[in-house]
Amino acid sequence: MNELLEQFLYEAREALESIGRSLMALEQSPGDAELIADLFRLVHTLKGNSGLFDFPEMTRVLHAGEDLMDAVRQGRVAYTVTLADRLLDAMDFVGLLCDAVENNKPNAASVANDAVKLSALLRGLIKHSHTQEMDAPAWVEVTAHASDSVAQGVPEAIDVVLPTQQHLTRVPEITRILAFQQAQSSGDLHWIHYTPAEECFFNGEDPMHQVRQTPGLLWGEMTPRKPWPVLGELDAYSCQLDFKMLVAADHAALVEHYRYVPDQVSICPIPVLLLIIPQGDPHGSPVYEDFVIDGLDFADARDVPGLVRAVRALLSLSNYSLWMSSALRWLLLLLDAKLADWNAIRALILSLRSMEQPDWLSILSQAETLRQAPAVQKTEELVNPYEQSAFDQLIEVQREVLSMPDDAQWLVGRIKAVAASLGACLRARMREDEIPGLMATAKAAIEEKSSARLAQWLETAFPIEILQTTANESPVAENLHTDNTSSFEAVDVIDAEAPDETDLRIGRRNDESMRTKSLKVDQTKIDWLMDLIGEMTVAKNAIPYLANRAEMQFGVRELSREIKMHYAVINRISEEMQDAIMQVRMMPVSFVFQRFPRLVRDLSRRLGKQVNLILEGEDTAADKNIIESIGDPLVHMVRNSLDHGLEMPVVRRAAGKPEMGTLRISARQDADRVVIEISDDGKGIDPVFIKRKAYEKGLIDELTVDQISDQDAINLIFLPGFSTAENISELSGRGVGLDVVRTAIERVNGSISLESKVGVGTRIRLSLPLSIAVTNVMTIVAGGQKFGVPIDTVVETVRIAQKSLRVIKQGLVTVWRGHVVPIKSLNQMLGIAMPPRLNQHQENAVLLVRVGEEVLGLLVDDFLETTDIILKPLEGVLGNLGAYAGSALMGDGSVLMVINVKEMV
Amino acid sequence: MAVEFGIRQIVLSGVVGVEEAETMLSWLQQTEHVKVDMSGLEHLHSANIQVLAAAKVHISAWPQETQLSKFLQSILAGNCQ
DSSP states (O other), X not given: OOHHHHHHHHHHHHHHHHXXXXXXXXXXXXXXXXXXXXXXXXXXXXHHHHTTTTOHHHHHHHHHHHHHHHHHHTTSSOOOHHHHHHHHHHHHHHHHHHHHHHTTOOOOHHHHHHHHHHHHHHHHHHHHHHHHSTTOHHHHHHHHHHHHHHHTTOOOHHHHHSOOHHHHHHSXXXXXXXXXXXXXXXXXXXXXXXXXXXXXXXXXXXXXXXXHTOTTEEEEEEEESSOOOOGGGOOTTSOOEEEEEEEOSOHHHHHHHTXXXXXXXXXXXXXXXXXXXXXXXXXXXXXXXXXXXHHHHHHHTTOHHHHHHHHHHHHHHSOTTBHHHHHHHHHHHHHHSSSOOHHHHHHHHHHHHHTXXXXXXXXXXXXXXXXXXXXXXXXXXXXXXXXHHHHHHHHHHHHHHHHSOTTOTTHHHHHXXXXXXXXXXXXXXXXXXXXXXXXXXXXXXHHHTOSHHHHHHHHHHSOHHHHHHHHTTOHHHHHHHHHHHHHHHHHHHHOTTOHHHHHHHHHHHHHHHHHHHOOOOOHHHHHHHHHHHHHHHHHHHHHHHHHHHHHHTTOOHHHHHHHHHHHHHHHHHHHHHHHHHHHHHEEETHHHHTTHHHHHHHHHHHHTOOEEEEEEOTTOEEEHHHHHHHHHHHHHHHHHIIIIXXXXXXXXXXXXXXXXXXXXXXXXXXXTEEEEEEEEOSOOOOHXXXXXXXXHTTSSOHHHHHHOOHHHHHHGGGSTTOOOOSSOOSSSOSSOOHHHHHHHHHHTTOEEEEEEETTTEEEEEEEEESOSSEEEEEEEEETTEEEEEEGGGEEEEEEEEGGGOEEETTEEEEEETTEEEEEEEHHHHHTOOSOOOXXXXXXXXXXXXXXXXXXXXXXXXXXEEEEEEEOBOOOGGGGXXXXXXXXXXXXXXXXXXXXXXXXXX | OOEEEOSSEEEEEEEEOXXXXXXXXXXXXXXXSOEEEEEEXXXXXXXXXXXXXXXXXXXXXXXXXXXXXXXXXXXXXXXXX
């Protein structure tokens, strides 16, 4: 995996988490503009980053999310819970994709489908509210941009989408004939308008190269974006070229080819009929009138050979350069096609009379009608979903066209075109009787020079709800939609003054300034530093020995004092260094806390409970290892609280509590420990119930049932195999539970305790060390060797007279502070064949240690000082030795074995 | 050599990269009525194309490769009167 990808995955995860967090926060204060802007920025950045790689599914979903958030940001769509749900789902999906990328797993085929579905869901929200607001500000805004750009000499928006006849005329007839023939066989013709970003050269792009590599390139041209300035003012490295291309390749291949610049390119499928543009000298003769009459007869009779003969005959008589000849040549081509399009043929023949280009768009929609009509007739429901969505899209486009401002000089043409398309739509839907009404409306609209009337008609004839149903799920609609947006974005890019753009730039700048403050470092590097400082400490600790040697062995007292002085300095610095590295390893508990809002929200919604989650002390920091190790146990306990602790709203009300339960997770530092508490105001744990359950499961015997205190009973839930849940639910209650939690906590030298009151609530308290890197141990001597015992297990060191040790059954005991304490010999346990040494007063050195709740005495030879050591776990074969927690290197170079008291006893 | 400057003539051959654009621009600023021979040209970076287009140079020979030639003609042909 390359570094860039690694970085991306890291950042993506972070961004996903922040998105989740922002959504949660937004749920609390739905109107917070800052949060919304923040959310938009996160999704936007993530989308941008994903574009660096070849993850089309991810980019697609994120793009939809970005559009949605943009709509929310501009107030076009209101924040709703559904919106949050869908966005969260989408982000989960992106997270899954990230996982797949990280594990190098190829995406399942369904992923693309899921991506389409998710983005359709997201876009559905935009569309939905877009149609709710009749004035649709988005489109108005886009057209405003478009007219701005016209003023600046940049092609107008409509050019970006569909080529006009003017453009197609520029393609030589011979190329168009070639394209026509290719389209007959392969079927896909596209018009590409590529507007490279001005600064693209600096990104190492060469648009010319990109264009030349376009698959299926038939024809292309480039034009300057605006008239060239005088040479002195020309900036060679600011791209001012626009590219237009006619290609015969399928849409997916083109999208793939231009996947790095989707916002700069518009790829529009063009109907093949649009290519038929007769060109040439517009002179004619009466012969042609006869031909038109005969030709129409042939056409009505569907007589292909006859018509071909007639065309050939006339063509041989005509001058090649005539407009007529060109039209006849096209006619031959049309007749040559596999399926003769008689409508087109008739139109072309008729055009010989008027010498005017046939209106292919309206013929096209008529043809569509004829093709669709039989299918519709058979059964209304069996309409091909593909066609259905195309149809919906068509209506949608008409709606958009009508919502544009009326000040354009081509308004009349526009209204006519819309009326023609809608007429065809009506025919396709077998609603021919409504056509006269439509035509009348269109006429009125033209007279009024306003499209409002037609728009009104559209709303009644094709209400929005019907369109909504299929458009949401259909891949076609999705494709078309992306095309639209990308073309509009292209306009945005050109228009540098657009407010969106400036906003984004500010966002980016903020990012940069934030980035300089923190540094992302690989954890292994920190561990390495940690090891080094450990060695440094050891090396430093050798200096006092040296000083002693200088004094004792060589008798140089002066030198010894100087060495000691220097040692003090080095000692101070190394301690500070150690502190500093510890600080680096420290992480705030918010790292684990941040997943709770989402968890609690999802679970409570699933369980039908109302929960108010309060997080406190998120800044409390502890070592990374500790923080990471408590993540899963905490999740487990939160689940337990939600599932078993908090009651349903009805029960709560009956018990006189507020319907909304409170779950509080707090963290605070207590001396050198971190204390984390999870408390709820739920039903609490009933000790009687626990006792019965434990007894039923055979975990305790009858005697214990009677004697055990309530608190001890509650602690039974930490026993392995204990579960109170009557039914195994989805969330918890599988019997692997709190014992696992306890083990996990104890593994990092933490402890767990639980308090509960029936009807009032439960509180679980975790106490964890701040750091596990440095361990404070007490050194002791046993059998002439030094051993370390972690200081947190040591209760007290006492000297006990030999005669105070009693033998009860097989074990030694003594009475200490009024308690009977069992005593064990460390030598015996370690297999050292030596009795414990006594001091001159015949006293034993007894180290009192805590094992769980019990206190135990260990007979040792002698006590030495306590020291800070860096504990290294045993590795390899030694790793299986449970009796030792690890080893540490001492200042004099010797190795200290640290005893794991819990395991040994 | 991808770009050769002669007396009022530029000969472009092979692949001409983005770095030539600045040189060509400053040369063209000092020279008038320039002819450009592209017969041996295989690829011309977009930046160079704009410089040539803005300088309104006369193209004395188009590239042999048809596709490239057509593209260049679409923007540079207007200059050849």
